[in-house]
Amino acid sequence: MILTVGAVLFACAVVLYVLQPLLTGTEAPLGRGWDEITEAEARTAAALKALRDVEYDYHTGKLDDRDYESLRGELTAEAVAALRDEEADAGDRPALQTATPDTESIEREILRVREQFRAGTACGECGHRNPDGSRFCAACGRRVRAA
Numbered sequence: 001m002i003l004t005v006g007a008v009l010f011a012c013a014v015v016l017y018v019l020q021p022l023l024t025g026t027e028a029p030l031g032r033g034w035d036e037i038t039e040a041e042a043r044t045a046a047a048l049k050a051l052r053d054v055e056y057d058y059h060t061g062k063l064d065d066r067d068y069e070s071l072r073g074e075l076t077a078e079a080v081a082a083l084r085d086e087e088a089d090a091g092d093r094p095a096l097q098t099a100t101p102d103t104e105s106i107e108r109e110i111l112r113v114r115e116q117f118r119a120g121t122a123c124g125e126c127g128h129r130n131p132d133g134s135r136f137c138a139a140c141g142r143r144v145r146a147a
């Protein structure tokens, strides 16, 4: 009896786990659940999020040129280091990033984010890419257009 209950609970847990992305509707940036990401992947995500924040703050005039350059340099180095660790962690697993983890790919990511800010569609809070003409983030509700 106890075994049966255990088996049922386990089956429920497995089903919930598998359905989780569908139920929560969250976007998995790396193609897997957040509970499965490695430390390096978490660091990469954090560094890229921080880079987005820096871009946003610069875009909205909260950072001056000097702070912006120095923060961006630091965070880019951190993102590159984290991406390299991530590749090392990946081992036999298929590569998650198609781009080579180098400064160039981070620069491309920055340019992409900057374009989104310019278009007023990327959310400075959560990074969600909103449709053109959006005034508020569809994911977190924050205003996406700089005043």
Ligand SMILES: [Zn+2]
Pocket (backbone or CB within 6 Å): 123, 124, 125, 126, 127, 128, 137, 138, 139, 140, 141, 142
């Ligand atoms: Zn948002």
